[in-house]
Every structure is written in structure tokens, then in C-alpha cells.
Amino acid sequence: MKAIFYLITLAFIIACQPKSQTVVKEQKEKIDISHSSFGSLDGKDVQLYELKNKNGMIVKITNYGGIITSIIVPDRNENMDDVTFGFNTLESYIDDHPYFGAIIGRYGNRIANGKFTLDGNEYTLPTNNGDHTLHGGDKGFDKQIWDAALIDGGVRLTRLSLDMEEGFPGNLSVTVDYILTNDNEIVMSYKATTDKPTICNLTNHAYFNLAGEGKGNIESHMLAIVADNYNPVDKGLIPIGISSVKDTPFDFTQSKMIGQDINADNQQIKYGGGYDHNWVLNNQDGDLELAAIVVEPESGRKLEVFTTEPGVQFYTGNFLSGNLTGKRGEVYGKRSGFCLETQHYPDSPNQPEFPITTLLPGETYNSQTIYKFSTVN
Numbered sequence: 467m468k469a470i471f472y473l474i475t476l477a478f479i480i481a482c483q484p485k486s487q488t489v490v491k492e493q494k495e496k497i498d499i500s501h502s503s504f505g506s507l508d509g510k511d512v513q514l515y516e517l518k519n520k521n522g523m524i525v526k527i528t529n530y531g532g533i534i535t536s537i538i539v540p541d542r543n544e545n546m547d548d549v550t551f552g553f554n555t556l557e558s559y560i561d562d563h564p565y566f567g568a569i570i571g572r573y574g575n576r577i578a579n580g581k582f583t584l585d586g587n588e589y590t591l592p593t594n595n596g597d598h599t600l601h602g603g604d605k606g607f608d609k610q611i612w613d614a615a616l617i618d619g620g621v622r623l624t625r626l627s628l629d630m631e632e633g634f635p636g637n638l639s640v641t642v643d644y645i646l647t648n649d650n651e652i653v654m655s656y657k658a659t660t661d662k663p664t665i666c667n668l669t670n671h672a673y674f675n676l677a678g679e680g681k682g683n684i685e686s687h688m689l690a691i692v693a694d695n696y697n698p699v700d701k702g703l704i705p706i707g708i709s710s711v712k713d714t715p716f717d718f719t720q721s722k723m724i725g726q727d728i729n730a731d732n733q734q735i736k737y738g739g740g741y742d743h744n745w746v747l748n749n750q751d752g753d754l755e756l757a758a759i760v761v762e763p764e765s766g767r768k769l770e771v772f773t774t775e776p777g778v779q780f781y782t783g784n785f786l787s788g789n790l791t792g793k794r795g796e797v798y799g800k801r802s803g804f805c806l807e808t809q810h811y812p813d814s815p816n817q818p819e820f821p822i823t824t825l826l827p828g829e830t831y832n833s834q835t836i837y838k839f840s841t842v843n
């Protein structure tokens with residue numbers, strides 16, 4: 467009965483959403499911001515920034531990889547808990563991990579066979595995911611130390627990705643703002659410019675469990691995605707076109723439990739070991755609009771994702787193997803967290819029918835995503 471109630475509730479919420487949201491409202495009450503040392507790497511200091519709003523919500527960010535290390539929010543009874551995956555030490559982030567909370571670039575998601583052609587020139591990238599390039603290559607933006615500065619409500623991270631870094635052309639100047647609002651929103655704004663034609667597709671790779679990080683799997687979470695279509699993939703998880711979600715396990719147009727169809731006898735589910743696909747959002751205009759809503763029924767925590775991006779990668783932690791231990795000593799096992807990575811579609815540089823990811827000199831890449839937290843009764 468509880469699942470049916472949330473299905474009806476979330477369907478109503480989606481139907482009543484306004485077309486767009488205010489980017490960042492002027493806040494009467496300031497966000498508390500502090501920072502402390504998080505260690506050092508290659509002779510450079512790494513900082514950990516803590517943002518706290520008037521409601522007691524806390525977001526922690528490090529300038530190593532632009533990683534969101536912690537998101538502490540209340541449940542329906544005002545009990546606070548950390549709902550994102552991460553570690554307590556810089557050393558744990560430097561060790562191999564599946565991009566917990568990090569800025570992803572220069573190109574989020576996969577590029578087939580580590581190659582793309584731009585202006586008649588073929589570029590070759592590191593292949594770090596089988597035959598393909600994933601999340602920017604061997605040393606993407608998630609493994610870089612960013613310059614950091616405090617801004618109103620948050621932190622501004624900047625870096626210059628040099629021409630041919632990880633095989634990508636052009637000197638790319640990148641700015642990422644993380645702002646916490648008193649409406650319990652994390653506003654992430656991305657900008658980039660280049661001096662040479664290149665490709666750019668930036669996102670954040672936070673893993674969520676709205677019951678609390680490390681507290682069981684996420685299959686009972688209720689999810690709705692504002693998308694009538696998705697990208698089916700081949701066995702290497704490279705898109706092979708655009709298909710309707712209707713009458714497939716990929717239909718989240720009405721809210722349902724994440725686990726309802728996650729083990730369906732379906733070739734696409736088998737390729738991903740669950741969900742690891744891009745949903746083609748109904749919003750293709752570049753406006754800031756609702757992309758997805760997730761509710762964890764027991765705690766009542768709700769996450770709404772708004773974005774200007776045309777797609778969102780929904781990933782259900784299928785490759786988490788239990789070999790990583792989180793901030794509270796909890797093991798991160800299979801399907802213990804989910805990701806909603808707002809983005810342009812995977813392999814877009816090689817698929818001309820997809821929205822383009824080319825960035826030219828004189829242009830500015832602009833993208834914004836908001837994670838908004840609240841509760842339902």
C-alpha cells in the first residue's frame with residue numbers, strides 16, 4: 467500500500483511542476499562556510515569545504531576532483547543523515563574508486579573505441595573501460611586538484627585543462643560553482659571556454675542512498691524520470707539509437723520502485739547488470755526543468771533533480787562489489803546506491819543524430835543542475 471501511495475503522490479508532483487525553476491534566489495540568511503586541510507598531493511594543499519544552511523543541512527566538498535564528500539539532510543522526523551557515498555580521507559579518494567561525488571570531464575560517460583573526429587581530425591583517447599573511454603580517460607577532472615575560492619553561498623572551482631590533456635584538443639578553461647541554498651538545494655553551475663574546437667560534457671557523479679549511505683540497497687526507493695525515451699546500448703554500453711520506454715523495464719514515466727523491473731528478463735537490463743543507461747529527457751530546450759524525483763518511503767526523504775541538460779544517466783550501482791568501505795565503516799555493496807548523472811548523451815561525438823557536444827572558440831559551455839532535498843509524510 468505504501469508503494470502505491472508514493473506512486474500516486476509522485477505522479478501528481480510531476481504533473482504539477484512548473485516549467486522552470488529560479489536559478490539561485492537571493493538569500494536573506496547567509497550560508498555558513500568553513501574549510502580545513504584535507505591533506506596534500508604532489509606538493510599541493512587540498513581543502514575540505516563545509517557549507518551549512520539555516521535548516522542544518524550540511525554539504526562538504528573537496529577541491530580534489532571537485533568531490534562532494536557528504537550531504538547531510540533531515541528525514542521526515544528531522545533526523546539528520548548523510549545520503550551520499552564517500553570517504554573520510556584524501557588517501558581513500560586517491561585510491562581507485564567509482565567516481566564518488568566527483569566532477570566528471572572533459573567528457574562524461576563513454577566514447578566508443580576511444581576515438582572521435584572533429585574538423586576532419588581524428589583524436590585518440592585512453593581506453594579505460596574495455597575498448598572505450600569513460601569519464602574523461604585515465605586522469606579525468608575527478609583526479610585533478612582544482613583552484614578554489616569562496617563565493618556567496620558556496621565554493622567556486624576552476625582549472626585549465628591543457629590542450630591534448632587525455633587526448634582532448636584545446637585549452638579548456640572550466641569553472642564549476644557549488645552553491646547551497648536555504649531551500650535545501652545544491653546548485654551546480656558549469657561554464658567552459660576553449661581556444662580550439664573541442665568536445666565538452668560535464669557532470670557530477672554523486673551516489674545516493676536516501677535512507678543513509680551504507681544502509682541497505684536502493685531497490686525500494688520510488689523513482690520517476692521525466693523521459694519518454696532512452697538510449698538502448700550494445701554490450702559495451704555504447705548507445706545504439708533512441709527508443710521508447712513504453713512497455714519496457716525503462717518506463718519510469720510513472721513512479722515505481724527502482725527494484726520492480728531491475729532483474730527483468732531483458733537484454734538491455736542484462737547488458738547493464740541493472741540500470742546503466744541514458745534517459746532522453748522530455749526537456750530538450752536547454753531550460754532548467756525537472757528531470758527526476760526519488761523518494762525513500764521509510765525516511766520520507768525526497769530528491770528532485772532539475773537540469774538544463776537533455777539527458778540523465780541512471781545507474782544503480784551494479785558494479786559495486788563490497789570492496790569499498792564508506793565514512794561510517796559500512797560496506798558499499800551491489801545496488802547500495804544510485805546515480806542520476808545529468809549530461810549530453812554518451813558517445814555523442816560519434817553519433818550525429820544526438821545533441822552536439824562540440825565547443826568552439828568564442829562560445830561558452832553553460833550547464834546547470836540542482837539537487838533539491840525535502841521530505842514527504
